[in-house]
Amino acid sequence: MKYSFSKDNDWFLIVTTFLLAGFGLLMVFSSSYVQSIEMYGTPYFFIKRQFMWFVLAAFAFLFVMHVPYRFYKKLSPFIFLVSVIALILVLIPQIGVNINGAQRWIDIGPLNIQPSEFVKIGMIMYLAQVYSQKQAYIDQFIRGVMPPLVLVGIVFGLIMMQPDLGTATSILMVTLLIVFFSGAKWRHLIGLGTVGASMFVAFAVSAPYRVERLTSYRDPFADPYDTGHQLIQAYIAIAHGGISGKGLGQSVQKLLYLPEPHTDFILAIVSEELGLFGVLFVIGCYCLILFRGVSIGARCKNPFGSLLAFGIVFQIAIQVVFNVGAVSGLLPITGIPLPLVSNGGSSLLITLCSLAILANISRYNIRQKRQNAGKEEQLTA
Secondary structure (H helix, E strand, O other): OOOOHHHHOOHHHHHHHHHHHHHHHHHHHHHHHHHHHHHHOOOOHHHHHHHHHHHHHHHHHHHHHOOOOOHHHHHHHHHHHHHHHHHHHOOOOOOEEEEOOEEEEEEEOOEEEOHHHHHHHHHHHHHHHHHHOOHHHOOOHHHHHHHHHHHHHHHHHHHHOOOOHHHHHHHHHHHHHHHHHHOOOHHHHHHHHHHHHHHHHHHHOOOHHHHHHHHHOOOHHHOOOOOOHHHHHHHHHHHHHOOOOOOOOOOOOOOOOOOOOOOOOHHHHHHHHHHHHHHHHHHHHHHHHHHHHHHHHHHOOOHHHHHHHHHHHHHHHHHHHHHHHHHHOOOOOOOOOOOOOOOOHHHHHHHHHHHHHHHHHHHHHHHHHHHHHHHHHHHHO
């Protein structure tokens, strides 16, 4: 069948993705230029770096979108292995970069790579590949469900050594969802959920600063100059924004009041400058991507493609929930970035590549549907 550029591509998903990514570039510049001047003497330091990542990610999106998603089924163990090796390398002092007490990055020239972002998609590919081959006995815990989870536990431990409780928790949650969509029994899912929650609690209470992070969101005003400072400043930004906002570029909280306004708390600046309308635009785009992704996964007849689609879209959805919950004070602050919007090159690259894979699965669905329609026409002719 000849490839039709206009008919085969999922323009709904593609346009929504780049609309949100473009909006993210705008907000990264608006939220970061004051801090950029303060730290580097130029308003363009952060936006230049983010734009460089955006260009790289856009080309990667176009390339990945045209790679048949089934290609990753054979490569998934290798991709997963490489991402795990990167998680180990980042812990080596001479290789990993420590920023604000967390060792999560590797410097490669002008680029700052965060291996935990790459392991997200690597793990989803691996789990989709393994569980798609275990469909005949997925109801058996020891043989069907358990084996891949050993590697997930290793990944969880490596990420917690950085430390990064938010990313580690999101990986556990998306793993549970992939197991669910694989068709595992409810008692197995409940058992895994209990084990995962126990691991979260154990690591959360293992360090005093984590306990403070998990409890300070309930009453940030109890310690307004330390653990509650960031959330209080976010509250002020949201209150200033109101319904329509103060205007693009007019945020007061980014004037060194709100720490790191261009990263995981960028939604507070969106709220202050563009108001409730700006927040609803962002949330609306995510909802469109979520609904489209679920539809793509449900329509895909290939088990690997279906699990891969569900894993990708729910990984993004979990990050959005964690980020919005933290900024609004409904969930603890975990440092999870807002996908496609927050400053961060690794996150932007992996999110766009993940959505490109989703677009390719959708393209397969569209072509399959057209083929089936053509066969039906031939039978009725």
